[in-house]
Amino acid sequence: MSNNRADTARVEGRIGPQDHAESWHRLGSEEFDVVVIGGGVTGAGAALDAATRGLKVALVEARDLAAGTSSRSSKLFHGGLRYLEKLEFSLVREALHERELMLTRLAPHLVKPVSFLYPLTRRVWERPYTAAGLLLYDTMGGARSVPGQKHLTRAGAQRMVPALKRDAMVGGIRYYDAQADDARHTMTVARTASRYGAVVRTSTQVVEFLHDADRIAGVRVRDAEDGSETEVRAQAVINATGVWTDELQRLSGGRGRFRVRASKGVHIVVPRDRIVAETGMILRTEKSVLFVVPWDNHWIIGTTDTDWNLDLAHPSATRADIDYVLEHVNSVLATPLTQDDIEGVYAGLRPLLAGESDESSKLSREHAVARVAPGLVAIAGGKYTTYRVMAADAVDAVAGDVSGRIASSITDRVPLLGADGYHALVNQADQLASEYGLHPYRIRHLLDRYGAMTPDVLALADERPELLKAVPEAAEYLQVEVVYAVSHEGALHLEDVLTRRTRISIEYPHRGVDSAEPVARLMAEQLGWDEQRIAHEVEVYQARVEAERDSQIQPDDQAADERRAAAPEVRREISEPVS
Structure with a gap:
């Protein structure tokens, strides 16, 4: 990556295809202060917290950002009214x-x-x-x-x-x-961490912990797309894998301080x-x-x-x-x-x-942080709304493993990408709409998804005005959003776009199936897919939807799980346990 491109990627917090390739090289060739495992909101928050304290950080996620819990919540930032009754x-x-x-x-x-x-x-x-x-x-x-x-x-x-x-x-x-749209928020937290220097890489599964005498000295990771492996050296590792916490704890060879x-x-x-x-x-x-x-x-x-x-x-x-x-x-x-x-x-x-x-x-929604071994901290529990506090606590807990004195958390003063300038653009929505020939409601919808990055999204259509048309069979989204999801937001597969960068998979009765091929073709231009790969992505997504529909008519968890398991993994080199 050229210096100019690297600088641009960092300023934009971009995690596109070329950045994905470059980050693999960086993982294997550089030494980090902290490696965070898990690309949910807590892991993304920990990466942002550590990076803004001046630490050298890598965030690795086996599947996609927010692929687990952090894209499947009630979409609320709330105090938890019912916890008052529990005196919490x-x-x-x-x-x-x-x-x-x-x-x-x-x-x-x-x-x-x-x-x-x-x-x-x-x-x-x-x-x-x-x-x-x-x-x-x-x-x-x-x-x-x-x-x-x-x-x-x-x-x-x-x-x-x-x-x-x-x-x-x-x-x-x-x-x-x-x-809030939980998946979009989590992705934006991760991009903001990238903006402040963190290496953020999805489709990167931890398969082994590295040891130096009695301490954890990093992780061995596998590229979930092609199966290649590399070692990532770090002074400390944070396990922020949510429901996978116990599995990763077993993989580390240590005994956990709590169970999830x-x-x-x-x-x-x-x-x-x-x-x-x-x-x-x-x-x-x-x-x-x-x-x-x-x-x-x-x-x-x-x-x-x-x-x-x-x-x-x-x-x-x-x-x-x-x-x-x-x-x-x-x-x-x-x-x-x-x-x-x-x-x-x-x-x-x-x-x-x-x-x-x-x-x-x-069970309580309080979170817990534990230094389970020298060089390894685990965090679990909590609720989406308090992710920033959880992240700060996790980074505080690795202070003893990282050389030098680390600064206090400042993420309560670090706006996420798209926040700065957002209010001004809201006031300019009509002018922006006129400039791009869109209805003002379209601009407001974009502003509530991208904030001040909205002009960057629209700029991708400067040479291709057809991208300002709606996604086929998903009128709430523009085609340019699909292109941006790949070029800047780290989407690598069709399901990443239909399920998390947009919410087409839950907002339309067809569950994204009717939009799958045109979306895959837009992605192909960015990712270099040929016709065979386009067909494969569409086929895997259709199989996923069919399996989910089938599971939803089953009487119990066991039967539903068996039906859902019939769908193939789009990340072919994934294995258990996963981060």
Whole structure:
């Protein structure tokens, strides 16, 4: 890579195809202060934290950025209202502080306020009880940059959410939290780490830990695309692999200080017009809570909370999971949702710290950091909203293994890529729309995905105006976004674009199948694919969707897992355990 190209890549935080090739060389030829394993939000956050402290950092991920838990959440940045009932005040206060940072300073282009109606179903005691909790929530920081709670009569709540049955509530309280596209946010954190010097490489699986006497001295990695291997030397390693923490711990040869349990959460996606409402909703269930989250032209409804002991890479939703979500949301809707209303389904695994209780929904969402061996730190637990705090704690924990004194964390003052200049571009949206011949709503949609990087995305169409047309059968996205996903955002496979760089796989009834070939052809121009490779990518993606659909009509986890396992891995050299 030429110096000019290297400088440009770093300034842009670009992780495109040529950067991917160069980073392999760097992994094998340079020595790092810290290697972070795992490209979820915690690993990406740890890489950013370490890089901005002046450390030399490498981040390796076996599959794709946010390929696991970090693309399959409820898409919320929230304080965790229900944790107040568990008296976990410090966790709620911490989460609300992080939410505020994201909304105002670190990622205002990605994290947005969202309102929820809490329907009251009991007279006399429930309103003051819930109001007291929400007052505490607001006082802890929940009402800094969003409105505080608002009390509604039954008629007022009905006007706000006409879709509710009249007898489903006696009144309601509206409050605010925040939401984000989790996969896009995680990818942006990783790109920001790259911007500050971290080597970020996906399709890079840890297969062995390197030892120097009694300490961990780095990792051996395998390229999940071609099977080649190299050694990555480092003074310290951070295991941020979420539900794979125990597997990586065994691979290191050490004994873990804590265990991680995987809890499956299933969400469904339905069209916005199926639920007539001006706000989201939060509903109590016998086990936990159910969120109805507004998501552009859709609603995301979930989640379930059950133990999962099968394939960690591809958790499967069952018919029972989907029926559970439908049953609970339909209990309050005047017009029930049906299976035919469902556009998308996704299942994710929460990495919960193993506790004494057998019920995953009762396990704490606190995180834990442990120095499990000289040169090796593991972090697990926690919740998406507090990823930055978790990352800082993990980097603090490797301080004793890294030569020299390391600076304190500063990521509370480091805006993510696209944040600086975002507000100015929002004010200029009409001019930008006129310049590119697009409707202003298109520009605003792009601004909420790329922030101040939006002109860089659009610039890819300067010589090819046809790229400003919508993706076939996925009208919410422009073709130029597919090109940018490859050239700047590290997408290497069709599923990376359809599932994570965009959310086509869950936002359209065809689950991305009808867009697969045209998207693959756009990617081919960037990645040098021939006709055979295009056909292979489309075939593997179609097999994935077919396997997921098949799993979603099975009665239990075992049957669903067997159906999902029928789909081939697109990264052919992946093996177990994976990071």
